[in-house]
Amino acid sequence: MFKMRRVKPMRLKLRMTVGELSEEFKRAGVIGAGRVGEAVEIVKEMFADPEYTTFLAIAGPLVPSGLRLVFTDLIRRGYVDVVVSNGANIVHDLVESMGGRHFVGSADADDAKLRKSDVNRIYDIYMEGHVFVDLENYVYGILDSIPEQDRVGVSINGLLKEIGLRVKDEDSILLNAAKRNVPIFSPGFLDSMLGIPLWMYSKRSRLVIDPLKDFDLFSGKVYDAKKAGAIILGGGTPKHHTLYMNTLRDGLDAAIQISSAREDDGSLSGAPLSEAISWRKIKGRKTSSIIGDVTIIFPLIIAAALEKVEC
Numbered sequence: 229m230f231k232m233r234r235v236k237p238m239r240l241k242l243r244m245t246v247g248e249l250s251e252e253f254k255r256a257g258v259i260g261a262g263r264v265g266e267a268v269e270i271v272k273e274m275f276a277d278p279e280y281t282t283f284l285a286i287a288g289p290l291v292p293s294g295l296r297l298v299f300t301d302l303i304r305r306g307y308v309d310v311v312v313s314n315g316a317n318i319v320h321d322l323v324e325s326m327g328g329r330h331f332v333g334s335a336d337a338d339d340a341k342l343r344k345s346d347v348n349r350i351y352d353i354y355m356e357g358h359v360f361v362d363l364e365n366y367v368y369g370i371l372d373s374i375p376e377q378d379r380v381g382v383s384i385n386g387l388l389k390e391i392g393l394r395v396k397d398e399d400s401i402l403l404n405a406a407k408r409n410v411p412i413f414s415p416g417f418l419d420s421m422l423g424i425p426l427w428m429y430s431k432r433s434r435l436v437i438d439p440l441k442d443f444d445l446f447s448g449k450v451y452d453a454k455k456a457g458a459i460i461l462g463g464g465t466p467k468h469h470t471l472y473m474n475t476l477r478d479g480l481d482a483a484i485q486i487s488s489a490r491e492d493d494g495s496l497s498g499a500p501l502s503e504a505i506s507w508r509k510i511k512g513r514k515t516s517s518i519i520g521d522v523t524i525i526f527p528l529i530i531a532a533a534l535e536k537v538e539c
Contacts, residue, residue: 233257246528247535260518264525267484267516271533274457274482275307281453283480285312285470287462287497289350291320292330293523296401298530303404308459310449311405311412312466315420318388318402318412319363322422325397326366328359364425370394376434383441388412411449413442416465443473450476458483461522463497471509479504479511486518486525 238252238261247268254265274280284302291299302308320330333347333354342349346357371379374390382390392406405412418426418437429435450456450473458480460467467485474480489498501515518525 245535246531247539250528250532260520263516263518264529267486267518267529268532268536270457270482270484270514270516271459271529272536274459275533275537277455279454280457280481281309281449281455282307283310283312283456283458283470283474284308285458285460285462285466286317287314287464287466288522289316289320289353290461290522291317291324291401292350292353292355295523295526296321296324297399298527299401300399300404302530303401303408303410306408308410310446311401311410312470313412313414314462314464314466315414315417315422318414318417319421321401322367322391322395323355323359323363325395325400325402326362328355328362330355360421363421367391367422367425368429371429371433371435380434380436381438381441382436383445384415384417384437384439385411385413385442385445387437388414388417411445413446413469414466415439415442415469446473447476450474453477455481457481459526460485460487460501461526463487463489463495468496471504471507474510475508479508481511482514483510484516484518484529486520486522486529488519488521 235258236255238256240249240252250265250268253261254269256262257265274282284299286299303311331354333349333352335352337349339349342354348355348357370391373394378390388402389406389411392400392402395403397403402412417423426435426437456474456477458470458474460470460483471480483501485501487497489495491498491500500517501510502513502517504510505512
């Protein structure tokens, strides 16, 4: 006989908190609600236990879609120890830092008309095209202020920290991470809207990036972790790099993942975290893989976990 637990119907009540809602998800215990309820408990454990080193992996347009301050606040409050990001979210953090903006647009736009109006589209998010010219000049000014010896043989993490220390926007992810010694790793950083500008800058001023140096600090974070946990948003390089580097300690102790990618095409982005166990990227089954929209599910999980940790 299998030992089975009953699916308990959820009950909603007036003025219930997000933490109470997550408890109802956990009581039900199945489908997406069950996985979200489980994820809240895993994140709560990471945040409450000082022995955890928590890795935050972010991919997709999460900064332009409104999650910037959620990331910044987690760094400010000491809940995130390492950030692994695609290049795009770093670029968009810098766009906001220099005064650029992201606008509500339409996914059904006429892109030919947007092009004529010098507007760039990220699904239903608009950006003025001149922003990237402004960004190039903004970053060049920051790079010029970094002593040449600190621009030669520099790791990507080291370069991002130097840039972050010179950003003036107090809400910046880069600034807050730099001030709190939270390293930001971005193995695909040159595959962003700053990749070509950085190459062009290196033709007029000394800039030599050594990405292998990032492994020195990243491996140190992994080896020093008494327990390692990961919050993985989206897939791609940030997801893989986080999982891959933790093979150095025989895998993460706990992890959650939110992704809209398909599992059945065999891609890493859609692979459930259970698959990572066979690769020794994760040690056990303290995981939750959720299929859905990061912009909806991630804030709900974080709000519920913080309610449980801080109340």
